[in-house]
Amino acid sequence: MNRPLVITDCDEVLMHMVVPFAEWVDAEHGVIFRIEDASFANALKRKECGTPLEAAEVWPLLDGFFRKEMMRQYPIPGALAAMAAIGAEADIVVLTNVGPEHQQARIEQLALHDFHAPVIGSRGGKGEPVRRLIEEYKPSVAVFVDDLAGHHHSVAQEAPDVWRLHLVGEPAIADKIAPAPYAHARIDNWKEAQRWILARLAENIPAPAAEPV
Template sequence: MTRPLVITDCDEVLMHMVVPFAEWVDAEHGVLFRIEDASFAGALKRKECGTPLEAAEVWPLLDAFFRGEMARQYPIPGALEAMAAIAEQADIVVLTNVGPEHQQARIEQLALHDFHAPVIGSRGGKGEPVRRLIEQYQPSVALFIDDLAGHHHSVAQEAPDVWRLHLVGEPAIADKIAPAEHAHARIDDWAAAQDWILARLAENVPAPAPEPV
């Protein structure tokens, strides 16, 4: 009998990212990070003049952060404890959009907090990698956790039988992000999220098909 499978994002789900990133770009690059809408790029502004950074300037900053500053990140309250409880019932895979080049650093980062699970550093929509993981693990039931609505849409298209939990663990941005239309639930507190996840695993049934429009 195959075990359930939980596929989870990392940044703002397991680990704080925007707050340590904001502190770093302020101190080292003279850039303020202020989320005023759903646009990550639009939240980055030059301190001296307040103009937003160009989109092409954003990824090099993110890349530099993940390349050398991941030690600044710290766990979302309750996340790793919940993962330990969930691991008793399910296999866990971390699917993170830091890209293949930062995959090993992410493994090492999580290991420092005594969290050990397979990590996949992906790019783009997560639907296809989730589908491949389902094909690989053949789980009895599968569940996906992410803070970005676009990934829930992608998974809904590619692997509709997977339960989808929208979780934004960073309070600084949670109230600025609307619930993902293609998620089955929105829960930002890990104690409540753990209960919801374990209930889905115990039910052991696929996620319901979307209602016809």
């Protein structure tokens, strides 16, 4: 029988992102990032006048951060210890929406923290890449971990047998984000998340059909 598979996001799941990003755009670009949620909508404002940045201005900042400043990021408490424990029982793949162009940098970033796993830099909804991973690995059971509700919905549609854990590891935004309707559980600390994931692997049964909560 093939090993279980855990597919995890990186930003705000394994590594802090919005806080180091906010510190960087403030110091280097004169932009204030008001951390209200993870959407970035109207969150970035010019310090000198308070006007929101246009949508077309946001991606270049994010791209610049991931090109040059990823080393500002630091692990979510307990995340890498949990990955080590989970890795003894399952294969792990990091599925991150930084895009293919930043995939290698993400591999190197995680390696600096002694975490070595396949990394896929994707774009858009994660349902299709999760489905492809399931077809490739053919795991006995699979768990998906992400901080964004939209990805849980996408995975529920494309790979409904995969267990889905909604985890927001950044305290600055966790209490501002509602539980993902298509996730099977919402847990924001890795000690409890580790127990939940290992329990799903031990049960070794497919996730129930998608029913929004």
